[in-house]
């Protein structure tokens with residue numbers, strides 16, 4: 468694999484009233500495991516189901532019910548860890564995190580505090596070609612989601628929907644390596660991209676598949692470097708945690724306003740209090756939700772209902788053998804194999820379906836670079852105009868687009884005619900090669916026919932001919948006229964050459 472080398476981006480600097488400040492950000496991302504059954508029960512995880520229709524007794528916290536670990540969820544967590552180049556722990560264990568909410572009837576959440584299933588890994592977050600941030604992953608643990616309280620259906624009563632209760636989540640905890648709002652958004656999107664490639668999390672943020680708790684602090688330039696050197700969190704500022712963000716746009720806004728809030732407090736001589744905050748997108752501000760709780764507040768202890776989770780290296784190796792080519796590797800290969808820019812490779816590999824579509828176009832046409840242009844500029848552009856469709860929903864198949872590019876490559880059609888043909892195939896369907904024959908769209912490479920057209924134009928425009936003889940740049944005007952006369956079908960290179968000869972240039 469070609470290793471695309473990169474430099475780190477500069478950290479975001481915010482100017483306060485008195486000083487310059489830098490941001491330090493660490494994210495806890497909750498990713499719903501792409502499993503059709505819950506973590507400790509066989510109940511369905513289907514989104515949008517009738518409230519309380521997907522609830523096993525254990526999900527409702529009924530007395531005497533025992534959790535049973537779902538092996539499939541464990542496998543997907545391991546696969547995610549492997550996809551993030553992380554250490555897999557063969558021995559992990561589940562703990563009870565005790566707190567009561569009506570949407571969690573057992574009175575505790577089963578999580579992994581002391582022995583998570585996945586340890587240290589990393590994510591490369593691309594910011595621009597050649598510029599990327601290496602964000603270290605501290606750990607990934609498995610835990611169960613809570614249900615949902617509903618307060619707006621009745622003036623007197625609250626309702627609870629336990630469909631989500633017990634759904635498997637992976638909590639992916641980053642090191643505080645993220646240095647700006649754009650990086651935080653790009654980090655979430657990169658995690659999402661990797662997990663979608665892996666098939667371990669669907670990443671639908673609107674459906675709550677992916678939520679992030681965003682930890683933000685501010686420090687003076689130079690402090691972060693000292694932190695990296697010494698590992699001493701004391702040199703960093705006090706952090707606040709903004710809970711439950713499910714939009715990358717809001718994540719960026721929240722970080723920015725939270726950082727400014729902290730800077731104003733410090734510059735005023737105050738102190739930032741470590742706490743959990745909520746972002747209000749309407750008001751564009753964060754507000755305090757509760758003071759920061761510590762592990763001891765939750766009375767964590769090993770869950771006595773579950774055995775320690777022991778997995779075997781051979782099983783991990785089997786999962787490793789199923790890993791697909793991941794975004795970074797695919798992007799590097801596209802640059803190397805198809806000679807495209809890193810930027811184009813990034814666009815084409817953003818989605819695994821887009822990448823597969825492109826590769827089929829390239830295989831059909833035999834020309835990767837031109838295929839990349841047509842997929843990105845023409846097809847993606849057309850799909851966007853057409854109600855922002857996905858590639859899966861494209862009326863034009865990869866074989867059809869590949870056919871068009873093959874005709875360009877063979878010199879059968881000009882670039883201009885190719886655009887007309889593209890529109891016909893997109894709206895009406897059909898085999899591009901057959902359409903070109905049927906509709907007489909073939910490029911005229913027959914020099915006799917082109918010569919005749921050039922002669923006509925020259926004969927009809929004697930004054931222009933005189934001018935062109937003085938100023939050879941005017942030959943372009945003749946080329947344009949010939950192209951017009953031939954309905955864009957004349958081979959431009961041949962026209963250029965014949966015009967020049969006939970004008971004696």
Ligand code: ADP
Pocket residue numbers: 491492493494495640641642643644682683684700703704705706708760
């Ligand atoms: P908790 O579970 O109590 O929230 P963790 O130690 O798991 O605490 O850290 C939570 C997140 O906060 C991690 O992503 C970590 O990188 C981040 N973090 C820690 N210190 C800071 C800081 N000074 N500024 C910003 N983020 C931080």
Ligand code: MG
Pocket residue numbers: 495680708
């Ligand atoms: Mg936390």
